[in-house]
Amino acid sequence: MSLCEMTHQCKAALCMLLMNLTISNTRLQVTNSSCNFPDGPEKTGDIERIKNEGKELTKEEKQRLRKEKKQQKKNKEKKDEKAPLESEKEKKPASSSPASQATAQPPTQKASSGVPAPAPVPVAASEAPSPVDKPAKSKAELKAERRARQEAERASKQSKKGEVGQQAAPSKAKAPPSELQPVVKRLPEHIQVDNPEVLKKLAKKLERQQIPLRSDYGYKVSLFSHLHQYSRKAPLTQQLSIPSSVIHPAIVQLGLQYSQGIVAGSNARSVALLHAFKQIIRDYTTPPNEELSRDLVNKLKPYISFLNQCRPLSASMGNAIKYIKKEISNIPSQCKEEEAKSKLQDCIDCYINEKIILAAKAIAKYAIEKISDGDVILVYGCSSLVNHILCEAFEKNRKFRVIVVDSRPRLEGREALRRLVQRGISCTYVLISAVSYILPEVSKVFLGAHALLANGYVMSRVGTSQIALVAKAFNVPVLVCCETYKFCERVQTDSFVSNELDDPDDLIVTRKGKTHLEHWQDVSSLGLLNLVYDVTPPDFVDLVITDLGMIPCTSVPVVLRVKNVDQ
Amino acid sequence: MPGADKETDLSERIEAFLSDLKRGGSGTGPLRGSAETARETTALLRRVTAQARWSSAGDLMEIIRKEGRRMTAAQPSETTVGNMIRRVLKIIREEYARSRGSSEETDQQESLHKLLTSGGLSEENFRQHFAPLKANVIEAINELLTELEGTTDNIAMQALEHIHSNEVIMTIGRSRTVEAFLKDAARKRKFHVIVAECAPFCQGHEMATSLSKAGIETTVITDAAIFAVMSRVNKVIIGTQTVLANGGLRAVNGTHTLALAAKHHSTPLIVCAPMFKLSPQFPNEEDTFHKFVSPHEVLPFTEGEILSKVNVHCPVFDYVPPELITLFISNIGGHAPSYIYRLMSELYHPEDHEL
Numbered sequence: 053m054s055l056c057e058m059t060h061q062c063k064a065a066l067c068m069l070l071m072n073l074t075i076s077n078t079r080l081q082v083t084n085s086s087c088n089f090p091d092g093p094e095k096t097g098d099i100e101r102i103k104n105e106g107k108e109l110t111k112e113e114k115q116r117l118r119k120e121k122k123q124q125k126k127n128k129e130k131k132d133e134k135a136p137l138e139s140e141k142e143k144k145p146a147s148s149s150p151a152s153q154a155t156a157q158p159p160t161q162k163a164s165s166g167v168p169a170p171a172p173v174p175v176a177a178s179e180a181p182s183p184v185d186k187p188a189k190s191k192a193e194l195k196a197e198r199r200a201r202q203e204a205e206r207a208s209k210q211s212k213k214g215e216v217g218q219q220a221a222p223s224k225a226k227a228p229p230s231e232l233q234p235v236v237k238r239l240p241e242h243i244q245v246d247n248p249e250v251l252k253k254l255a256k257k258l259e260r261q262q263i264p265l266r267s268d269y270g271y272k273v274s275l276f277s278h279l280h281q282y283s284r285k286a287p288l289t290q291q292l293s294i295p296s297s298v299i300h301p302a303i304v305q306l307g308l309q310y311s312q313g314i315v316a317g318s319n320a321r322s323v324a325l326l327h328a329f330k331q332i333i334r335d336y337t338t339p340p341n342e343e344l345s346r347d348l349v350n351k352l353k354p355y356i357s358f359l360n361q362c363r364p365l366s367a368s369m370g371n372a373i374k375y376i377k378k379e380i381s382n383i384p385s386q387c388k389e390e391e392a393k394s395k396l397q398d399c400i401d402c403y404i405n406e407k408i409i410l411a412a413k414a415i416a417k418y419a420i421e422k423i424s425d426g427d428v429i430l431v432y433g434c435s436s437l438v439n440h441i442l443c444e445a446f447e448k449n450r451k452f453r454v455i456v457v458d459s460r461p462r463l464e465g466r467e468a469l470r471r472l473v474q475r476g477i478s479c480t481y482v483l484i485s486a487v488s489y490i491l492p493e494v495s496k497v498f499l500g501a502h503a504l505l506a507n508g509y510v511m512s513r514v515g516t517s518q519i520a521l522v523a524k525a526f527n528v529p530v531l532v533c534c535e536t537y538k539f540c541e542r543v544q545t546d547s548f549v550s551n552e553l554d555d556p557d558d559l560i561v562t563r564k565g566k567t568h569l570e571h572w573q574d575v576s577s578l579g580l581l582n583l584v585y586d587v588t589p590p591d592f593v594d595l596v597i598t599d600l601g602m603i604p605c606t607s608v609p610v611v612l613r614v615k616n617v618d619q
Numbered sequence: 620m621p622g623a624d625k626e627t628d629l630s631e632r633i634e635a636f637l638s639d640l641k642r643g644g645s646g647t648g649p650l651r652g653s654a655e656t657a658r659e660t661t662a663l664l665r666r667v668t669a670q671a672r673w674s675s676a677g678d679l680m681e682i683i684r685k686e687g688r689r690m691t692a693a694q695p696s697e698t699t700v701g702n703m704i705r706r707v708l709k710i711i712r713e714e715y716a717r718s719r720g721s722s723e724e725t726d727q728q729e730s731l732h733k734l735l736t737s738g739g740l741s742e743e744n745f746r747q748h749f750a751p752l753k754a755n756v757i758e759a760i761n762e763l764l765t766e767l768e769g770t771t772d773n774i775a776m777q778a779l780e781h782i783h784s785n786e787v788i789m790t791i792g793r794s795r796t797v798e799a800f801l802k803d804a805a806r807k808r809k810f811h812v813i814v815a816e817c818a819p820f821c822q823g824h825e826m827a828t829s830l831s832k833a834g835i836e837t838t839v840i841t842d843a844a845i846f847a848v849m850s851r852v853n854k855v856i857i858g859t860q861t862v863l864a865n866g867g868l869r870a871v872n873g874t875h876t877l878a879l880a881a882k883h884h885s886t887p888l889i890v891c892a893p894m895f896k897l898s899p900q901f902p903n904e905e906d907t908f909h910k911f912v913s914p915h916e917v918l919p920f921t922e923g924e925i926l927s928k929v930n931v932h933c934p935v936f937d938y939v940p941p942e943l944i945t946l947f948i949s950n951i952g953g954h955a956p957s958y959i960y961r962l963m964s965e966l967y968h969p970e971d972h973e974l
Contacts, residue, residue: 273838275851459843460818466922473925480930483818483917485842485873489909489934515843518876525879547847559839561821568824569839578831579838586847 242364243550246278258361261354262298264291266361270556273579280364281553287311288362302331303355307362316464318502318538319408319436322368325359326400329376333396337389344392345383352377364552367503367511367540375403407537411599412437415533416444418597419498422531427452427495430523432484433513434464435500437533442498443475453477455494459484459515461558461582484515491526499588501534506612507543508590508605510534514547514583520592529594532605536598539612547586556580625670633686636663640694652795653699653860657895658767660690660703665760668707668753676715676752677745680708687974696910696936698861698869698898701974705899705967710759712968718749766950770893771799773950778804781889781948786810786853789845789881792871793822794858796891800948801856802833811836813852815845817873819916819933842873849880855888862890862897864963866941866956869902872934878943887945894949899963899972902938910935 244250245268258265269283289308292299306328309315315324329352336351338344356373359365365373379399383392419441423429429452431438442454454477458465465481472479482490497519503511510516510532520530544550559580560569572578590605600611636659643656664683673679687704694700774796782788782804790797790812801812812835816823823839831837840848855877859870868874868890881888914931941956954962 460816460841466918469929470925473928479928480932481918482932483842485818485876485937486932486934488875488879488937489872490932513843514841514847518843518846518880521846521879521883522876546850548851559816559841561824563821568821568828572828572839575828575831577834577836578827579836581838581840581844581848583840583844583847586844 240550242280242360243278245280258357261357263354263358263361264288266291270573271576271579272553273581275548276551276553276581278549279551279553281556282311283557284312284555285557288358298354299358300328300332300335300355302328303358307359310359310363313462317434317436318366318368319535321366322372322537323404323408325369326372326376326404330397330400333393333400336393343385344387344389345381345385348380349377352380367542368538371537371540372403376400407535411535411537412440414599415535415597416441418602419531419533420445420448420450422496422595422597423450423452425451428455428493429453430455430457430487430491430494430497430519430528431468432457432465432497432499432516432519433459433462434468435533437535438498438500439468439471441533442472442477446475446477453479455480455482455490457482457484457487457490457515457519460561462513464513484518487519487522488526491522491528494523494526494528497523497528497530499530499532499593501532501538502585503542504532504534504539504596504605504608505544505587506539506541506609507545508608509544510588510590510593510596510605511544511585512588514586517547517586517588517592520588524592530592531595531597532588532593533597536600536611536615539608539615541612544587547583551586552584554582554584556582558582626672629666629670632663632666633689636660637690637693640690640697640700643694643697653697653896654767654771654795654893656697657699657703658764660700661707661760661764661767664703664707665757665764668756668760675746675748676711679756680711680745683707683711684974691974696860698900699895702895702898702967704974705971706763706895707760708971709966709968710763711756712745714752714755714759715745715747715749718752718755719747767895770895770950771796774891774893774948775799775803777948777953779807781856782808782810782854784808784810787813787851789813789815789849789852789855789877789886790826790857791815791823791845791873791877792817792820792858793826794891796893797856797858798826798829800891801830801835805830805833805835809836811838813838813840813848815840815842815873815877817871818842822871842876845873845877846880846883849884849886852881852884852886855881855886857888857890859890859892859896860936861900862892862947862959864897864899864901864960866944866947866959867902868939868944869936870939872937875937875939875943878939882943888943889946889948890944891948894951894962894966897949897959897963897966899967 239250241250241254255265266280266282266286266288268281269286270281272279272281287308288311289304292304306315306324309324310321315321332352332355333348336344336348338347352373356365359369376396376399379396383395387395415437423445427450429442431442431454445452454472456465456469456472456479458469458481460483469479469481480490499510499512499516499519501510501512501516505511512532523530542550556572557580559582560567560572569578569580572580593605596603596605596608598611603611640656664686667683667686668679671679671682673682683704687701690704691697691701778800782801786808788801788810790801791814804810812827812830814823814827814830814837816827816839818841827837827839857870857874857877859868859874861869863869878888880886912933912935914933917933918926918929918931920926941959944956947954947956947959949962951962
């Protein structure tokens with residue numbers, strides 16, 4: 053074949069491809085309207101009626117609503133840069149023109165699940181064809197109009213900048229994973245509390261999903277006015293109406309356990325979440341004319357919003373949710389319901405087993421090499437992984453003693469202390485203010501992590517960075533133990549921008565019959581700050597022990613990339 | 620006999636003071652500030668000077684030393700007692716030297732020149748009797764008392780030189796000196812204070828309520844959040860229990876962490892300490908100045924099952940090395956930590972360092 057022929061053939065192929073794309077795009081737009089997506093972009097008076105009945109909107113109603121909303125949005129002005137919060141919000145077009153473009157995107161998001169998703173969301177228009185085979189409405193001028201809008205939107209969005217929602221997002225890759233994609237991220241809602249527009253959008257979304265909105269409590273320190281601050285005395289479940297058929301009871305129970313702190317700790321929360329999802333899958337039945345792969349994902353969305361309202365999702369939970377959604381979307385359409393459900397449950401079991409239980413075993417194996425006889429090991433708070441490591445080491449007859457450091461107001465160290473003492477390990481217990489007294493005795497520091505960020509910072513319980521700082525000053529090695537499923541692609545340099553504020557009333561304490569802070573709300577210039585997380589810079593950490601081996605802190609993005617390529 | 624009455628009265632007072640010291644240290648009695656202790660010690664020493672039987676300066680110094688040893692043994696961590704005793708001893712030496720007619724300055728300094736020319740140590744017996752010595756000493760002690768009363772105000776007066784508007788200041792625990800300092804600055808400037816609560820005694824809560832009632836924007840944080848919040852802090856201002864001879868501090872526990880965090884972020888650490896807290900001790904060994912209280916503050920008896928199997932520590936003080944400190948603010952002005960040893964030689968005589 054000559055070169056000219058080849059290029060001609062390539063050109064032809066390209067043309068065909070483009071045409072297919074545009075045709076499939078139009079088909080997608082149409083099928084979107086006829087598919088049963090409960091959080092379609094719009095709301096009218098019908099929604100009120102349906103809400104009262106507690107049922108989900110039917111197909112036709114949704115289609116109608118969507119068309120009406122499109123009309124409304126076309127007449128509205130372009131909204132500002134802050135892109136919509138979660139992925140489904142992409143359907144709610146920020147600007148008037150790309151109304152159809154936005155609606156085209158979500159179906160492709162759901163559809164193209166097979167493609168791996170490295171960095172989130174290039175918002176470029178999709179190339180992946182939809183597997184849907186519904187009949188297409190054919191209006192030639194609509195098609196051309198939409199195509200033009202798509203191109204315009206694609207060009208404008210590629211130059212826009214935003215941040216991706218770190219929470220549960222369905223796999224969003226459309227373009228093939230290239231190295232230097234423009235990373236378009238979306239800011240998660242829970243760190244934009246000071247933006248009233250974002251709050252309004254969130255309120256609308258929650259109303260649509262029939263989930264109550266949790267209100268903030270107490271005076272917030274001005275440095276943290278962009279974060280939520282809830283009170284534990286006002287759980288979200290009080291605002292739920294009793295016959296609430298939208299949220300599964302297992303999820304309500306889970307949300308309550310999260311918000312009251314009954315289930316705490318990164319691993320525990322993820323495992324509880326996955327078990328709840330298994331329960332949901334067991335109880336799920338596909339509605340008629342629906343596909344399990346798409347409908348189940350949409351069923352999960354209000355649950356995730358609810359859990360998010362109860363307590364912001366952790367990085368590990370976010371990764372677990374991504375995995376589940378991917379697995380669900382990957383279910384082939386001809387699969388029978390029972391088979392699909394059992395397959396999903398097996399996937400969840402497999403995930404828990406691999407990523408949490410076996411990973412813990414692997415990490416323990418590596419960590420035990422680092423523990424020698426006569427060691428004095430310092431641990432902070434209650435990390436399930438570190439406790440596991442210490443118990444394993446003790447069983448392998450290593451002679452060491454442990455110093456447990458604890459801090460107010462959570463006092464999680466007491467739980468760790470109980471577990472270790474039960475095994476027979478000799479322990480010492482101090483508060484974090486005494487750490488510079490006790491550090492000269494210590495030979496190693498083992499810390500757990502909530503998440504490992506892509507710039508090498510370790511996000512963990514507040515106080516961890518302090519311990520690492522003092523350990524560094526005394527030249528004591530600091531080892532962080534973390535499973536790879538907790539690695540996340542966010543970057544952060546301080547503990548302010550993205551954090552969690554716990555109930556400020558926890559700081560109140562009664563000593564010798566006097567409670568000084570009892571009426572702190574009455575004093576206008578007094579604020580209480582109860583942070584949950586902080587970030588430790590990588591120069592304080594000497595080694596990170598993961599299930600893939602022992603790596604330095606700065607190798608986290610390498611691991612992330614390797615994982616994504618594998619997937 | 621009036622003399623005997625006076626003596627019993629005196630010894631009663633001393634006993635009362637000693638038992639007060641012992642009790643105050645265990646944390647059960649009302650917490651008294653160092654200034655109060657200093658004042659009471661000085662008043663007691665004045666009484667001893669007035670009422671005890673002595674004929675020469677040496678006798679008086681012996682009596683005071685004896686009582687001083689008992690007082691410091693009652694509560695070793697309360698170093699202000701020992702400091703005041705040494706100050707009074709120095710006053711006595713000065714008054715004696717003045718009465719004798721020689722200038723005090725040259726007698727103090729040990730220089731190579733003096734060693735060579737004097738031909739042997741001149742024995743200062745302090746045996747000569749001077750009639751007006753008693754009155755002079757008592758007058759000098761009164762001056763010392765006046766100085767003590769004004770220390771907090773003197774320090775607070777310097778506040779505006781160090782705090783500008785819209786600053787974020789961090790402090791830890793409760794120090795009356797720092798409280799007065801910040802309140803004085805708040806009269807003219809608006810700034811924000813972050814108080815670390817300093818578990819387990821949580822004295823930071825009291826400090827925060829007191830500051831916020833004076834109209835200062837205050838935030839209470841836990842000890843664990845000190846490093847997390849430090850990046851937004853402009854200055855760290857703390858009080859201390861004792862200033863050691865090398866310029867280091869013996870302060871409430873958690874201060875060393877605070878100092879390390881401030882050093883990491885290059886935030887200046889300012890210590891507000893009046894001169895009566897300056898102690899001629901050097902921190903030679905790690906353990907010599909630690910003080911512990913009951914561990915039930917840390918792990919209460921409600922955790923009974925594990926209590927017997929666990930060691931619990933509750934130290935009260937922390938040592939902060941002088942490299943982490945930027946400035947000392949005292950009632951006689953501001954000093955760098957490297958200058959503290961000089962101040963010591965002005966306040967105390969080298970022979971009194973060991974009581």
